[in-house]
Amino acid sequence: MKQPTHLVLLLLLMLPLCASAEKLLIFRQGSVNFEEVTKAIREEIGEDLDIVDHVLQKESQYQEFHDKIRSEKPDMLLLLDNKALSFAKKFNQEKDEYAKNLKAVAAMALNLRKELKGNKNICAIEYEVPAYTLITSYRFIVKKNIKNVLVFYRGSEHSEIIKNAQAQLKKENITLRAIDAEAYGTSEKQVNFFLQRNMLREIYRKDIDLVWVISDSIMLNNNNFASLWVSASRRNKVPFVSGIQKFSAQEMQFCAYSASPNHQDLGAQVSEMIFSLIDGEEPEALSVEYILSVRKTANMKKMNNNNVEVNKDNMSDVKVIGK
Amino acid sequence: MHVKNRYCEWLFLLTILWVSSLSSAELQVYCTSTIPVNERDKALKADSALTGTNITVFGKFREFESSVKSSKPKYILISSSFLSINKDYKAVYQLELNGKSSFKYLILSTKPEWTKEKMASGSVGVVDELGRSGTKKYVQNNVGKFKKVKRVTKTDDLMPLLVLENANYIMIRPDNYEILKKKFTAKTQKIAESKTVGYPILCVLKDTPQGEIDALGKITPSTLKALGYSNLKKISGDNK
Numbered sequence: 001m002k003q004p005t006h007l008v009l010l011l012l013l014m015l016p017l018c019a020s021a022e023k024l025l026i027f028r029q030g031s032v033n034f035e036e037v038t039k040a041i042r043e044e045i046g047e048d049l050d051i052v053d054h055v056l057q058k059e060s061q062y063q064e065f066h067d068k069i070r071s072e073k074p075d076m077l078l079l080l081d082n083k084a085l086s087f088a089k090k091f092n093q094e095k096d097e098y099a100k101n102l103k104a105v106a107a108m109a110l111n112l113r114k115e116l117k118g119n120k121n122i123c124a125i126e127y128e129v130p131a132y133t134l135i136t137s138y139r140f141i142v143k144k145n146i147k148n149v150l151v152f153y154r155g156s157e158h159s160e161i162i163k164n165a166q167a168q169l170k171k172e173n174i175t176l177r178a179i180d181a182e183a184y185g186t187s188e189k190q191v192n193f194f195l196q197r198n199m200l201r202e203i204y205r206k207d208i209d210l211v212w213v214i215s216d217s218i219m220l221n222n223n224n225f226a227s228l229w230v231s232a233s234r235r236n237k238v239p240f241v242s243g244i245q246k247f248s249a250q251e252m253q254f255c256a257y258s259a260s261p262n263h264q265d266l267g268a269q270v271s272e273m274i275f276s277l278i279d280g281e282e283p284e285a286l287s288v289e290y291i292l293s294v295r296k297t298a299n300m301k302k303m304n305n306n307n308v309e310v311n312k313d314n315m316s317d318v319k320v321i322g323k
Numbered sequence: 324m325h326v327k328n329r330y331c332e333w334l335f336l337l338t339i340l341w342v343s344s345l346s347s348a349e350l351q352v353y354c355t356s357t358i359p360v361n362e363r364d365k366a367l368k369a370d371s372a373l374t375g376t377n378i379t380v381f382g383k384f385r386e387f388e389s390s391v392k393s394s395k396p397k398y399i400l401i402s403s404s405f406l407s408i409n410k411d412y413k414a415v416y417q418l419e420l421n422g423k424s425s426f427k428y429l430i431l432s433t434k435p436e437w438t439k440e441k442m443a444s445g446s447v448g449v450v451d452e453l454g455r456s457g458t459k460k461y462v463q464n465n466v467g468k469f470k471k472v473k474r475v476t477k478t479d480d481l482m483p484l485l486v487l488e489n490a491n492y493i494m495i496r497p498d499n500y501e502i503l504k505k506k507f508t509a510k511t512q513k514i515a516e517s518k519t520v521g522y523p524i525l526c527v528l529k530d531t532p533q534g535e536i537d538a539l540g541k542i543t544p545s546t547l548k549a550l551g552y553s554n555l556k557k558i559s560g561d562n563k
Contacts, residue, residue, distance in 0.1 A: 044385060133483050140506045171433070171486055171509035265476050268383070272474055275455060281471075290487040292480040316359045317479075 022278060023050045025072050027065060027087070028080035028108075030055040033263050037080060037108060040267020045274060062087050066094075069102070076277055077104035078270065079122070085109050092121050103283050105273050107266065113160055113288050123277070123286035125269055127261060129243035130290045131165035131212055134259045136172055137296055138241050141257075141318055143309040144209065148175050150202055150238075151212040152195060152219060155180040161214075177208070181219055188218050192228075195219065199232050213242040213255060230254045239306040248299045250322045256302035265293030297321060348535070349396035352380040353387035354523045355450040357478050357502045358551050366549030372541035383476050384451040397528050398539060402452045403521035404461050412526035415536050418547070419554040420498060420522055428494045428517035430466060437491045439514050445491035446471040448484040465517040466494060482507040498551070522552065 024045070028034045042051060054068050065087040069077070079085045085106045091099055106112060106124035116122055131151070139146045149169065153162050166176045179202055184190040203211060213220070213229070220229055233240045233254050245260035246252065269292055276286055301322035303310060350373060356363065364380040367373060376398070381387035391399060391409070399405075399412060406414060417424045430447070432438075437445055451474035453461050459472045473490050475481060481493045486509045494517065495503070527536055542555055 130483070130487055132487060136483075136507055168486055173508060265480075268385075268474075268476050276471070289489045290483070292475060292483055292487075292489065293477065316362055 021048060021050045022075040023052065023072065024076055024078055024274065025069065025074035026051065026053045026078040026080065027056055027068075027084035028053070028078075029083075030057070033261075034080055034108065036263040037267045037270065040264045041078070041271050041274075044268055044271035048278075049274070056081075056083055056087075062090055066091060069099075073098075074102075076274070077102060078274065079104050079106040080108045082109040082115070085112075085115060085122070088122060089119070103277055105270060105277065105283075107270050108261075111157070114157070116288055120282075120284045123273060123283035124288045125266065125273065126288055126290050128161070128215070128291070129259050129261060129294055130168065131176065132168040132172070133290075133292075133294055134212065134241055134243055135169060135174060135210065137259050137294065138210065138239075138257045139172075139174075141296075141298060141310050141314050142303075143311055146174055146209045148177060148207045149210045149212050150177045150179070150205075150208045151214060152179050152181045152199065152202075153214055154186070154191065154216060154218060155182045156186055157216065157218075158214060176212075177202075188221065191218055192221070192224050195224065195228060199228065200235065203232060203236050203238050208238055211238055211240045213240050213244075213247060215242065215244050215247075233302075234305070237306050239302065239308055243294075245295065245297055248297045248302070248321070250299065250301065253299070253302060256299050256306055256308060258297045259294040260297070261291055262293040262295045266291060269293070295319065348375065348398065349377040349379070349394065350398040350400065351387060351390055351394075351396040352378070352400040353384055353452075354400060354402060354550070355452060355478050355496070355499070356551050357499055358549070363550050366546050370543055370546040372538060372543065372546075384454060388454060395528065397531060397535070399526050400523060401526060403524050404453055404457075406524075406526065407461075408453055408457050411528060413529050414524040414526050414558050415531075416525035416540060417556045417558050418522045418524065418550075418552040419556055420552050422554070423522075424556060425519045425521045426496055426498070427519055428466065429497055429500055429513055430492050430494055430515040430517070431485065431500070431511040432492045432514050433485055433509060433511050434491070435512070437514070442466075442492065442514070443468045444470050446473055447492040447494055448473045448475055448481055448490035449494040450475055450478055450481065462494065465520060466515065478503070479506070482509065485509075485511070524558070525555070 026038060028038060038053060052072050052074065069091060077088055079088050088104050092102065102121065104122045106122050108127050110127060112124040112126050116124055135146060135149055162178045166178065169176050179198065181191045181194050184194045239256035240254060241257045242255045243258065243260055245258050247255040248258035273286060296318040298310065298315065298318050298320050299322050300320055360380050360382040364378065367378045367380065406412060447462060447469040449458060449462060449472060451458055458474055462469060462472050475484060478499045481495055482503050484490045485493045492514060525539060540555060540557060547553060547555060
């Protein structure tokens with residue numbers, strides 16, 4: 001009779017051990033946006049998970065990443081930038097079962113759909129604001145209807161983004177006219193040459209209502225940013241819009257409107273994905289989601305220069321600058 | 324004379340206590356809406372019926388929930404489902420829209436393959452009104468089973484969630500959908516409706532004096548309009 005009682009007691013003592021929270025190890029950069037997302041995640045899931053936060057410096061190497069995982073032995077990873085993502089992909093290739101199967105959520109990294117093609121361990125939330133969100137939110141605040149949008153892209157890098165954006169915008173009766181800037185070749189020089197020869201001509205086409213600027217370091221670089229892009233945005237009446245907030249800043253006078261990531265809400269979206277992993281869903285099934293929530297900024301000086309009339313009743317959640 | 328002075332002192336003290344109890348009254352609000360938080364906050368703070376009440380309008384359910392837990396405000400304005408997870412409050416007023424106190428959520432999809440029959444194998448997007456486990460149960464009880472319930476923080480995020488295929492279905496209030504249609508023109512199909520559920524309710528802590536409850540009933544129609552509603556209906560004792 002005593003033995004079963006002891007067994008029950010032993011099981012009861014072991015319960016807290018069995019029910020201990022799963023451990024999430026975060027690898028991230030140290031800057032403000034990363035802090036904001038991490039804080040939001042802590043608020044969302046801090047009560048359910050044991051969270052360890054590790055900041056990777058510019059000079060951090062793979063060994064630091066590897067050692068941290070081996071010492072903490074987390075149940076899953078959160079990877080907040082491309083460096084952490086590439087380290088995690090490398091870690092998943094180590095020989096032991098733990099490393100091979102360690103799951104992760106990635107966010108605040110670029111080109112995630114391409115980076116994670118065929119990856120079974122990592123699901124993600126894209127950092128780039130989709131054209132659908134950017135353009136429909138712009139359309140809501142202006143009086144003119146938007147039918148045709150122009151975008152320059154690099155075929156080797158953005159083909160899938162463009163294909164998806166075209167299909168999504170079609171649902172809103174918006175045509176995305178996409179021009180491959182790699183038509184003369186893929187080098188920065190060739191891309192730049194193509195843009196110089198074709199940008200203004202394409203923008204001046206009568207039916208273009210808007211130019212969507214994709215942030216890309218080959219197309220927009222130190223050599224051509226002011227002389228080509230900013231200059232083109234000032235030489236015609238077609239507004240430029242972007243997913244980068246600083247492009248709509250007053251001092252830049254480049255884009256008339258931006259819809260950039262809302263980092264607090266991104267934290268909530270990431271947390272939802274982490275909970276899905278905890279619930280047993282596979283990263284492959286969760287795949288790569290679009291970022292949902294954005295911060296909107298309208299540069300009124302640019303809007304006025306572009307002769308764009310805004311609908312003030314629809315701007316209550318838009319940050320207005322340059323009145 | 325001495326007795327009169329004593330009486331005055333007591334009266335003064337009681338008045339201070341009464342005033343301080345009034346000034347500590349707090350109204351915390353969380354309702355899904357397409358109207359920005361700052362606009363709703365401004366309208367409530369301008370209402371003379373709420374003078375002396377500290378008002379906070381939350382944009383996220385998690386923030387509201389943790390604030391209610393820690394500060395236990397006297398009054399809350401919240402979706403009608405909230406009382407299923409919190410027993411400290413009683414509903415005293417029902418918000419109405421165009422003469423109706425209840426509605427049915429719409430379940431929408433954009434792709435023909437996501438039919439009513441396939442709901443159990445699809446994901447549904449919904450604005451967070453009850454937290455992680457509460458929302459899941461609420462959706463299941465009022466609509467049916469989905470493979471996955473995806474919570475978003477804002478009504479505005481529902482249409483991108485659907486069109487960008489982060490979810491196969493969305494669950495949305497009909498009046499909110501009418502507003503979103505001005506922003507998004509993508510065609511959707513109605514797959515199903517939820518059971519009938521009530522619009523938000525104004526609740527008070529269970530020991531709140533009747534005088535305070537009556538005062539809350541004087542919130543003006545213009546404030547209600549700014550919140551997205553048209554009327555405030557007293558809930559009778561039986562319905563509380």
